[in-house]
Amino acid sequence: MKLFLSMVFLGVAAVSLAHAAGTDGEISFEYHRYEELRKALVSVWLQCPTITRIYTIGESFEGREMLVLEMTDNPGTHEPGEPEFKYIANMHGNEAVGRELLIYLAQYLCNQYQQGNETIIDLVHNTRIHLMPSMNPDGFEKAASQVMSQHDTPGEIKDWFVGRSNAQGVDLNRNFPDLDRIIYVNEREGGANNHLLQNMKKAVDENTKLAPESKAVIHWIMDIPFVLSANLHGGDVVANYPYDETRTGSTHEYSASPDDVMFKSLARAYSIYNPVMSDQHRAPCRKTDDDTSFKEGITNGGAWYSVPGGMQDFNYLSSNCFEITLELSCDKFPSEDSLKLYWEQNRNSLVNYIEQVHRGVKGFVRDHQGNPISNATISVEGIDHDLTTAKDGDYWRLLAPGNFKVAASAPGYLTVIKKVAVAYSPATRVDFELESLMERKEEEREELMDWWKMMSETLNF
Amino acid sequence: MASRCVGLLLLFQLLALNAVSHISAFPTPTAPSDDKTLYNRQLTEEKPLQEQMVEADSVKAAVQSAESRRPTAAKDTESQQDSDDLTVLKSLADSQKSQDSAMAPVKKDDQYIPDESDSTKSRRLAEDYDSTKTGMDDGKYQEDPESFRQVDGTMLTAEDIVQKIANKIYEEDDRGVFDRIVSKLLKLGLITDGQADTLEYQVAEALQDLITKNAKKNEIDDVESNDQEIRGEQDDQGSDVNLDTWEPPRRRYNDDEEDEAEDEDEIEDEVDRDVEEDGADAADGALDKDAAGGNEVSPEDGLQDLQYFPNFYRLLRSLNSEKDSQERETLITIMKTLIDFVKMMVKYGTITPEEGVSYLENLDAMIAMQTKNKLGKSLLPDFIGPNGKLLDEDDNTKAEAAKMQKEYENLKDSTKEEQPSSETNTPGKSEAYLEAIRKNIEWLKKHNKEEGKDDYDLSKLKDFMDQQVDSYIDKGIIARDEGDTIKRIYGSL
Numbered sequence: 001m002k003l004f005l006s007m008v009f010l011g012v013a014a015v016s017l018a019h020a021a022g023t024d025g026e027i028s029f030e031y032h033r034y035e036e037l038r039k040a041l042v043s044v045w046l047q048c049p050t051i052t053r054i055y056t057i058g059e060s061f062e063g064r065e066m067l068v069l070e071m072t073d074n075p076g077t078h079e080p081g082e083p084e085f086k087y088i089a090n091m092h093g094n095e096a097v098g099r100e101l102l103i104y105l106a107q108y109l110c111n112q113y114q115q116g117n118e119t120i121i122d123l124v125h126n127t128r129i130h131l132m133p134s135m136n137p138d139g140f141e142k143a144a145s146q147v148m149s150q151h152d153t154p155g156e157i158k159d160w161f162v163g164r165s166n167a168q169g170v171d172l173n174r175n176f177p178d179l180d181r182i183i184y185v186n187e188r189e190g191g192a193n194n195h196l197l198q199n200m201k202k203a204v205d206e207n208t209k210l211a212p213e214s215k216a217v218i219h220w221i222m223d224i225p226f227v228l229s230a231n232l233h234g235g236d237v238v239a240n241y242p243y244d245e246t247r248t249g250s251t252h253e254y255s256a257s258p259d260d261v262m263f264k265s266l267a268r269a270y271s272i273y274n275p276v277m278s279d280q281h282r283a284p285c286r287k288t289d290d291d292t293s294f295k296e297g298i299t300n301g302g303a304w305y306s307v308p309g310g311m312q313d314f315n316y317l318s319s320n321c322f323e324i325t326l327e328l329s330c331d332k333f334p335s336e337d338s339l340k341l342y343w344e345q346n347r348n349s350l351v352n353y354i355e356q357v358h359r360g361v362k363g364f365v366r367d368h369q370g371n372p373i374s375n376a377t378i379s380v381e382g383i384d385h386d387l388t389t390a391k392d393g394d395y396w397r398l399l400a401p402g403n404f405k406v407a408a409s410a411p412g413y414l415t416v417i418k419k420v421a422v423a424y425s426p427a428t429r430v431d432f433e434l435e436s437l438m439e440r441k442e443e444e445r446e447e448l449m450d451w452w453k454m455m456s457e458t459l460n461f
Numbered sequence: 462m463a464s465r466c467v468g469l470l471l472l473f474q475l476l477a478l479n480a481v482s483h484i485s486a487f488p489t490p491t492a493p494s495d496d497k498t499l500y501n502r503q504l505t506e507e508k509p510l511q512e513q514m515v516e517a518d519s520v521k522a523a524v525q526s527a528e529s530r531r532p533t534a535a536k537d538t539e540s541q542q543d544s545d546d547l548t549v550l551k552s553l554a555d556s557q558k559s560q561d562s563a564m565a566p567v568k569k570d571d572q573y574i575p576d577e578s579d580s581t582k583s584r585r586l587a588e589d590y591d592s593t594k595t596g597m598d599d600g601k602y603q604e605d606p607e608s609f610r611q612v613d614g615t616m617l618t619a620e621d622i623v624q625k626i627a628n629k630i631y632e633e634d635d636r637g638v639f640d641r642i643v644s645k646l647l648k649l650g651l652i653t654d655g656q657a658d659t660l661e662y663q664v665a666e667a668l669q670d671l672i673t674k675n676a677k678k679n680e681i682d683d684v685e686s687n688d689q690e691i692r693g694e695q696d697d698q699g700s701d702v703n704l705d706t707w708e709p710p711r712r713r714y715n716d717d718e719e720d721e722a723e724d725e726d727e728i729e730d731e732v733d734r735d736v737e738e739d740g741a742d743a744a745d746g747a748l749d750k751d752a753a754g755g756n757e758v759s760p761e762d763g764l765q766d767l768q769y770f771p772n773f774y775r776l777l778r779s780l781n782s783e784k785d786s787q788e789r790e791t792l793i794t795i796m797k798t799l800i801d802f803v804k805m806m807v808k809y810g811t812i813t814p815e816e817g818v819s820y821l822e823n824l825d826a827m828i829a830m831q832t833k834n835k836l837g838k839s840l841l842p843d844f845i846g847p848n849g850k851l852l853d854e855d856d857n858t859k860a861e862a863a864k865m866q867k868e869y870e871n872l873k874d875s876t877k878e879e880q881p882s883s884e885t886n887t888p889g890k891s892e893a894y895l896e897a898i899r900k901n902i903e904w905l906k907k908h909n910k911e912e913g914k915d916d917y918d919l920s921k922l923k924d925f926m927d928q929q930v931d932s933y934i935d936k937g938i939i940a941r942d943e944g945d946t947i948k949r950i951y952g953s954l
Contacts, residue, residue, distance in 0.1 A: 039890055042939055046897035046947065048904075049926060054938050065937055114904040 027107050029340040031100060033144060034064055034137050040103050041069050041133075048110040051075060051124055057132075058216030061167040064137040066216055069106050072128040079128070080372075080392035081364065083357045084224050086130040086321075087350070088217070089232035091172045091311065093139015093163035094146075097329040097342050098232025102133040104343050105350050120351070127357055130224070135213055138167035147333050160332070170211040173233075174309040176218070177203070179317035180245035181308075193258070193384050197318040217311065218318075225390035226321035228357040228398065230270070231312055233325060234332040236285050237277050238294050239267035240325040242316050244301030245308045252293070255302030257316065258385040261400045262360075264298060267324050269356050271297030273348035285330035301325070320387045322398055360399035361420055363431040365389045365408045373434060376410035396427065408432035414440060623660065627667035631675075639664055666801060670794065677790050770796070770821070772829035799824065891946045898950050923951045 032040055045052045053075035056065040070076075078084065087105070089098030109129075112120040123129075134140055143163025165171045179196045186192060197203055204210065204218050241263035246253040257263060271277040277297035284291045293303035301307060315323035329342060365376045372393025379386040380397060381404065389395040389408075397406065399422045409415035413434040422428055629638045643657050773796055780789045803817040812820075905922070930944045939947075 038939070039893060042933075042943070043893050043897040046894055047900045049901060049929070054933065056936060056938060067938065114900065 026111050027104050029343060031336055032103055034141060037133060041067055044069060044106045044110050048113060051113060057220045060138045061212050062138045068130050068132045070128060070130045071109055071124055073125045081394045082128055083227040083396045084128045085354055085357045086226055086229045088132045088135050090134040090140055091136050092233060093136040094143035094332050095234030096333045097234050099133045100339055101343060101346055102131045106131055123354060129354060136166050136172055139163040139165060143333055166211050166213055168211055172211060172213055173311055175211050175214045176309050176311050176314040178309045180243055180313050183317055184247050194386050195318060221315060221319050227396045229315055229321050229323040230353060231323055231325045233327045234329045236327040237330060238327050239271045239298045240301050240304060241267045242301055242313050244310045244313050246302040246306040251306055253302050254300050258383050262398050265400050266356055267298035268296060270326060270349045270353045273352050274345050276345055358426045360397045360422060360427050361406055361430045362396040362427045363429050365393045365432045365434060367434055367436060368439060373410050376408055379407050381405040406430060408434060410434060412437050623663045623667050626664050627671055630668055631671045770825050772825045776828060776832055894947055895950055926951050
């Protein structure tokens, strides 16, 4: 009898322990303040030092480091041909779920890698994944203090705004240079269809309106040739894709980008694994919300509501990176015991979305001597959005399944066009060898000389 | 000056947290129906930034006051919202009006400069109440709606009110003002008893600042005449008389506080007193100063606080010329605030007394070091003093600052009351790191076995990790002591 009782007691104790701080094997589901965030990332690095590296892209206004954990087989360098991916969360400091999810994701990827999960191992070996749990650590501290101090009033009023903006009061997701306006003009009157920020460094460094956090991210985008990205928010549940700012300036209007088809596919790739997001019959977060633009858990940004100066569109229009915005929770700063549930809802989506980076066409652009041509233009017929090759001549062009004509061109070289049939996945490898104009001239000259020689021999000049 | 910058940085960090704690003084009672419409608007349509911000303010105004309820129609104009703000503040002002002194124009509180990060600005506001408002700030705010205006209006308004009350009390020299206001607020159900206590403390603090500042302002005029007295030997009698007039008012204010608070305030008084003693420009009458060098540790006052700040007082003494008086004053205020803050934390149990003490000790050590490094003057002829670590830290300026920063971060984090404090303690951290390293080693062993390689090279791994750790320390990603912990763990494998 005693033995039985003690066993029951042990069982109960074990169960209650497991539930005590919502754990899932090795992940502990709780909120991380700045110090705890740092500690968590350092722990992941210590556990998986051969595939991870921590770095910082700069400091927030109040001096907190904007930490990034990168995960790849050779951390610290860009391997030619390896696509770069990023997740950024918590740019609104009071939207806390994304921040936590990225910490759990880091722990999860490290654990799964060590436990031999093939999918994860392949993903880590073939991608360079960058995770920034918090773009606005100052705002988070404000929001978290507000929430923590509310614990004595069980009615939990969480301020919809406290901690949203950075320490200067700047809403970071309205703080990026507004390139949408420029692209809309160029659509009508002709002009560049990408890389719209002229004199990048100068424009950014001399712009006094930019918050330090925005500046740091812009430099980061310029330095690393990101291919795919997502920006994690809270306050609703949907995957939002470009353009965010409406063409006509109205408050709601579907504003398609040239890559509308691909973006829908990307957004769906996230929402499909999130049971809440993809639930057609989900009630809106608030009774009076207008979610008519949400279809299958995705929405065009402009159709939902117009957002000027956002980070998502800035990525698309200033660099080669495709970014979507993920809203992950109705409640911006939910209670800690719901974090485990959010992780379960989002884990598969998060991993699957990273895998989307291996789609479309990719390859190298080189000259006839095998030297890489950087900054060559990659254009696809029918899609008015060109990309450029990175320093090693490598490029990644995300495309939905179909037949395409892909052209590679560079100043001083002859353009080459290739026909490609693109499957859903994996990416189709297409390399280009460009002949420089000089070479062609040389060839022609030689041909001419040969002809002349032949003629002169025949005719006895 | 560097030490001022240092102090200001600390104060700014402090005030950031202090401001945060202000929020708890004014809770927001639920107003569900109103809030729903607001939330909806945020998501379904994009409003012009200006309107959003103003609306955010009115949300706060609405839930703060029992009187003004926002109309549920979502089409409020900006002016309406502004006038709502005015109404709220005016009603509070009115409650004091009955004590027949006209308040400073309420309107200016709307356009309070929202830059919390600059602590000196928020401090100066107390003085602004006594001077004509220029209205310059109004223009600045209105012309540039996208400037750095904080959306979190709650904090600003609360601090305003604290300042206003403190001001009132100071002007009327009557503690009853506070009682009247607080009882009214309690009656209206705007604050709870706990918050009333907090408010009282905050008002006392603000009042203390007011007194100090105004005293100093008056003192500066009397510099010449008092020069003799402050430099020479002091007259204890005179000092006591003067102090007596300060003490009773302060004691009165603190009557209702709990015992701990009372102890603290007594210590506070003494700190005040001592600080005022140090003020080169003495108050009217003859405030004393122990010029004989016994200032470092003042045993007669029995102040355990002061013996932790020998460097600070030496620094103050080194700033004893007239033109430095301003900085001196600022430094004193900063230091006082820091001490009070730490005391408050201890009082509320957020940190243990030992932590508070060690924090202050580190602070003092850092002051010494920074003074030496930045100002090029050493505060001590010999470096051995109570802070033996001075010698060791010569090369670790950054590390010390980082350490202090980290300690401060630790303190900040420990305001999370539901979490066990082990999260932010060093033992907890090194445990987690140890665990992580262990997992790595296990994986390496298994991995190499599977691939048929030879046993991994531990010393190479250790070297690699050491190198990485060092580079992380340089970049500020981990603190030096954490790095040492990690190296130690690897060393012991």
